[in-house]
Amino acid sequence: MQSRTPAARTGRPRSAAADAAILAATRAALVELGWSKLTLGDVATRAGVAKTTLYRRWAGKNELVVDAVAVLFDELRLPDSGSLADDIEGVVLQFATILARPEARSGLMAVVAESTRDDALRERIRVSIVDRQKRLVLEGRSRAQARGELPQESDPSSASRTADLIFDVVAGAVVHRTLVSGEAVDTEWARRLARVLLSGLGSTV
Amino acid sequence: MQSRTPAARTGRPRSAAADAAILAATRAALVELGWSKLTLGDVATRAGVAKTTLYRRWAGKNELVVDAVAVLFDELRLPDSGSLADDIEGVVLQFATILARPEARSGLMAVVAESTRDDALRERIRVSIVDRQKRLVLEGRSRAQARGELPQESDPSSASRTADLIFDVVAGAVVHRTLVSGEAVDTEWARRLARVLLSGLGSTV
DNA sequence: CCGCTTTCGATACGACCCGTAGCGTAACTG
DNA sequence: CAGTTACGCTACGGGTCGTATCGAAAGCGG
Numbered sequence: 001m002q003s004r005t006p007a008a009r010t011g012r013p014r015s016a017a018a019d020a021a022i023l024a025a026t027r028a029a030l031v032e033l034g035w036s037k038l039t040l041g042d043v044a045t046r047a048g049v050a051k052t053t054l055y056r057r058w059a060g061k062n063e064l065v066v067d068a069v070a071v072l073f074d075e076l077r078l079p080d081s082g083s084l085a086d087d088i089e090g091v092v093l094q095f096a097t098i099l100a101r102p103e104a105r106s107g108l109m110a111v112v113a114e115s116t117r118d119d120a121l122r123e124r125i126r127v128s129i130v131d132r133q134k135r136l137v138l139e140g141r142s143r144a145q146a147r148g149e150l151p152q153e154s155d156p157s158s159a160s161r162t163a164d165l166i167f168d169v170v171a172g173a174v175v176h177r178t179l180v181s182g183e184a185v186d187t188e189w190a191r192r193l194a195r196v197l198l199s200g201l202g203s204t205v
Numbered sequence: 206m207q208s209r210t211p212a213a214r215t216g217r218p219r220s221a222a223a224d225a226a227i228l229a230a231t232r233a234a235l236v237e238l239g240w241s242k243l244t245l246g247d248v249a250t251r252a253g254v255a256k257t258t259l260y261r262r263w264a265g266k267n268e269l270v271v272d273a274v275a276v277l278f279d280e281l282r283l284p285d286s287g288s289l290a291d292d293i294e295g296v297v298l299q300f301a302t303i304l305a306r307p308e309a310r311s312g313l314m315a316v317v318a319e320s321t322r323d324d325a326l327r328e329r330i331r332v333s334i335v336d337r338q339k340r341l342v343l344e345g346r347s348r349a350q351a352r353g354e355l356p357q358e359s360d361p362s363s364a365s366r367t368a369d370l371i372f373d374v375v376a377g378a379v380v381h382r383t384l385v386s387g388e389a390v391d392t393e394w395a396r397r398l399a400r401v402l403l404s405g406l407g408s409t410v
Numbered sequence: 411c412c413g414c415t416t417t418c419g420a421t422a423c424g425a426c427c428c429g430t431a432g433c434g435t436a437a438c439t440g
Numbered sequence: 441c442a443g444t445t446a447c448g449c450t451a452c453g454g455g456t457c458g459t460a461t462c463g464a465a466a467g468c469g470g
Contacts, residue, residue, distance in 0.1 A: 011416025012466040018418085034322040039456060050419045055458070105321040112384055113314035116307070117239040122387055130385060165397050168382040169374055176377030179317055180335060181369065182327055192370050200401030216445025217437040223447090244427060255448045260429070 014057070021047040022054060026068035030103040035065065035110035062114050062121050069107040070128040072098050078136045084144040088194040089187070091136055092174055096185030099178045109179055137167045150201065166197065219262070226252040227259060231273035235308040240270065240315035267319050267326050274312040275333040277303050283341045289349040293399040294392070296341050297379055301390030304383045314384060342372045355406065371402065 025046035029038045040061060044051040058064040076098070079090035098104050108129070115122035141163060144150040153159035173193060177185055230251035234243045245266060249256040263269040281303070284295035303309050313334070320327035346368060349355040358364035378398060382390055 010414075010468055012418075012468095014417065034319065036319060040458090041456070050421095052420085052459085053418060056417080060458095102321070106318055109314055109318035109321070113311055113318055114239065114241060116310040116314070116384060125385075126387075161394075162397070164382075164386065164388075165378075165394065165401070168386055169378040169398070169401070171385070172377030172379070172381030173370075173374040174377070176380065177373040179321060180330075180376070181373055182331075183369075189366075189370065192366070193374070196370070196374070196402065196405030198405075200403075200405040215439050215443075217439095217447075219446065245429090246427065257430085257449085258447060261446075265429095 018047070018049050018053060019057070022049060022057075022064070023068045023071065026064055027103040027107075030065070030068070030107045034106045035061075038065075040064070062111050062118065063124065065107045066111050066121070066124050066128060069104055069111070070132075072101065072104050073129055073132050076132060076136060078139050078143075080143065082147075084140065084147070084149045085191075085194045085198055087140045087143070088170070088197060089190045091140065092170065092185065092190040092193060093187065095133070095171065095174050096178060096190070099174065100184070105179060109175075133171055134167050137163055137170065141166075162201075166201070169197065223252070223254050223258060224262070227254060227262075227269075228273045228276065231269055232308040232312075235270070235273070235312045239311045240266075243270075245269070267316050267323070268329065270312045271316050271326070271329050271333060274309055274316070277306065277309050278334055278337050281337060281341060283344050283348075285348065287352075289345065289352070289354045290396075290399045290403055292345045292348070293375070293402060294395045296345065297375065297390065297395040297398060298392065300338070300376070300379050301383060301395070304379065305389070310384060314380075338376055339372050342368055342375065346371075367406075371406070374402065 022043065025043045026038070028046060029043050033042070038061065040054050041051050043064070044054050047054075054064070058067070076091075076094055079087060079094075081087055081090055099108075111121065111125060115125055141150060145152055153162070170193070174185055177183060177189065227248065230248050231243070233251060234248050238247070243266065245259050246256050248269070249259050252259075259269070263272070281296070281299055284292060284299075286292055286295055304313075316326065316330060320330055346355060350357055358367070375398070379390055382388060382394065
């Protein structure tokens with residue numbers, strides 16, 4: 001059995017400052033160069049760190065970018081606005097704000113594209129980014145049920161599938177609007193989306 | 206004024222067979238290697254073509270992949286099934302079938318990610334891929350209005366925004382389900398999505 | 411204070427891919 | 441046949457990759 005920090009009880013500890021500097025440098029490089037032209041050597045230089053240090057901590061560009069982008073999603077919060085419509089609208093606008101940042105736009109979609117051929121990378125994205133978003137959907141549903149805005153679903157399996165559907169619809173719509181259609185997510189759009197979802201969920205789904 | 210084919214009335218014409226071979230080789234390379242490890246030299250070798258020929262026709266990897274993937278979306282058709290619900294379900298399943306192919310998964314999202322930093326590339330994607338999908342949404346709406354399933358909207362600006370919203374929701378949800386959540390789009394999921402959209406659109410949106 | 415262990419910075423390395431240039435040949439036009 | 445363009449082939453400098461090596465630095469246990 002090992003303690004919570006299994007590795008390295010002896011020897012020189014890894015510099016936490018270097019970690020932060022590397023991730024910040026990665027985001028800066030994403031803004032200036034985009035994903036495809038980002039090189040690990042350049043990131044190391046920006047961070048004031050040797051290239052070997054980078055390779056010691058991350059397997060490659062994909063893993064590094066995932067970690068660098070993941071922290072952007074820390075600020076996601078479910079606004080307890082009192083109504084489900086306002087909750088949805090608030091989350092959509094928050095998500096869109098994050099996706100408006102260039103380091104999120106170019107970095108996130110690139111690693112998602114790479115994850116189609118790398119199961120470990122997909123799992124890493126799921127744990128550090130996607131699940132954090134999905135939690136908001138589950139939380140919002142449970143609050144709405146407590147308020148009586150949504151019915152308590154009897155079949156747990158069906159309820160789970162519905163939650164998955166809503167998550168894919170909300171996140172997918174925002175991403176598609178921002179990156180593919182290339183238009184901004186404003187308050188009016190968020191309100192329209194929330195209205196469509198509410199009407200759709202109110203009926204027997 | 207120039208004729209429909211403005212360039213090259215004299216000299217040796219470009220080989221149409223080479224074009225097809227290159228695009229097919231690109232798709233094969235996408236399947237085997239994915240976007241990031243795909244190299245133009247490898248594609249040229251696979252196509253039995255000199256590397257210089259490739260560079261004469263495409264500016265770079267991004268443009269080549271867009272053209273190679275675009276033809277996958279040629280098969281998209283709006284099934285005139287008689288009801289809006291079935292139309293939506295049919296389009297969703299067709300779109301999902303295309304996205305299930307590995308060359309579409311890895312190629313499409315990668316170029317979309319790149320297009321966040323390249324306006325010309327974004328426009329190329331829009332013309333050769335996105336608009337082709339969007340046309341189905343507009344066609345489906347007009348058919349549904351003819352059948353009386355959807356109201357004739359009075360405000361054209363509002364109607365346009367609604368169509369944009371529906372398009373982002375449908376396409377975004379399918380893409381997100383397939384690539385981010387990593388789960389298959391089956392008939393049941395498509396039916397649920399169609400149901401949510403129909404209820405949402407039926408009310409005053 | 412002193413070994414032990416691990417990390418860090420720096421440098422060097424072969425391998426690969428990039429994008430372009432040059433050249434001789436092939437294909438088509440008038 | 442002369443003119444023009446596309447093609448295959450080869451070669452090139454430049455950049456990035458990921459790894460190896462080495463001495464110095466930073467903590468830990470005695």
